[in-house]
Structure formats: structure tokens, C-alpha cells
Amino acid sequence: MPMLSVHNVEKSFGGIKALDGCSLEIRKGAIVGIIGPNGAGKTTLFRIISGFEKPDSGTIVFNGEDIGGAASFEIARKGLIRTFQIPKALTKLTVEENLLLAPQFQYGERIWNVWLRPKDVKRQEAENIKKAHALLEFLGLLHLKHEYAGALSGGQKKLLEIARALMVDPKMLLLDEPFAGVNPTLALRILEWLKELRDRDNENDGITIMVIEHDMPKLMQLSDYIYVLNKGKVIASGAPEEVRANERVVEAYLGGA
């Protein structure tokens, strides 16, 4: 059973067909790259999968459940978490607070407080702090934990987005241009880290990742499989080397260049 299957999804905005019969399948534990020219429908696809937008038609099945039309917080609670092309950090909160609020923020309610006893809440908080600090340390942001998120650079905000998504141990992550504005050395570390998350051997299996990225060399290095979108449709898919050799892709992607 695939982790995610998108079948024949259509979405129009006025006269613009952002998605025009888009279908794809993502195997559990894979890292799948999405490429395509500006306006191809990549972000719209993410918005629809994550419930921030309703499809006009088509089906979306995540982990065996039909999630088409479900609310974003319900989808997040099922373990499918997205990050944003333009980071959505809460700028008036510190870096650390952004991470500690992440579980509640992602799920849309204070789930822990609803059913845990005070002692459990304390323990949960301590665990969250530990986890937050470990993530910040890895991303080189720990020294900034008391800074307002609004004061971070664009690249640092991107990293905070990823850290926030990982606070809730997602089954699947949707990353929209995670490397834009991140310095190349750190980008490479994140890339390796994402592969580790995929390969992680625990009871949840590895995490499944879908990533939109314009940086082709990085995407090729990261992905097990790539889908190419153009004008709201998948025009090609395959292993990175197959996609790189595909003339339609070169034409769609480099068309005007």
C-alpha cells in the first residue's frame, strides 16, 4: 500500500487550472522530489494534500485513509505535516517557543492538556524541551533559542520550519523548497539528515518525505524518485537519472532558457 496516492486531482482558480488531472503515488519510506517550472502547480498540490485547499475533484488517500476534503489539522493529526514555501514562524515568539508550541500549533488544539494528567503534562513538557534543543543544536540554531523568530534570516526561518514540523514525529513530511536561502554547507547536512530520517529503523518505520525544490543537483542527490509537473499535470517521473535524461523534462524546465 502506498503512503500517499493522489488520483486525478483538479483545481482551478478562476480561469486558471492550477492542477489538471494530477496523479501520483508515494511509497512508504521514500523521498520523492517534485520539480517543475514556476506556476506548474507544485505548491497548490501541497496545499491540497495538506488540507489547506479543497480539490475540485479527484481523490487523496494517505496511509489507507481518504483525506480529500479533510481539514488541515485533522490531516496533521494523522501524521502528515507540511512546511511552507514562505516560512510561517510566529515572529513575536522566540525560536524555542515556536518549537514548544509546535505540537499544539500543528494539531490545531491543545491535545496534551485535554487528556494527560498534570504530572504527565510536566513530563511531556520536559521531553519537548529536550527534543527542541536537540533539533536546534543539529540545525546550528541553539544559540538563537531566545531570539524572536522574526529576527532570523530567511534561511534560518526555513530551518525553524523543518524543526517545527519534526517536533510532532510526522509519518510524512511535505517540504516546500527547504533549501532556499539556506547556506550550502548546512543544506548538505540537512540533506543527509533527511536521508537518515527516511532510513530510521523504529516502530514508525522511516519517515516518508515529499519535497519541492528548484535546486536540481540537491534534489537529485536527495530523492529516490522524482515527479515532474508542468501545467498542473505529471509529465514525467522516474529515478533521478531517468528524469535527468528525459527530453520532455529538459524542455519543460529549461524551455525558455
Ligand SMILES: Nc1ncnc2c1ncn2[C@@H]1O[C@H](COP(=O)(O)OP(=O)(O)OP(=O)(O)O)[C@@H](O)[C@H]1O
Ligand atoms: N490562491 C490562488 N488564487 C489564484 N491563483 C492561484 C492561487 N494559488 C495558485 N494560483 C495559480 O495557480 C498556478 C499554480 O501555482 P503554484 O503556486 O501551485 O505553482 P508552483 O509550481 O508552486 O510555482 P513556484 O515554483 O513559483 O512556487 C499559478 O498560475 C498560480 O498563479
Ligand SMILES: [Mg+2]
Ligand atoms: Mg510553489
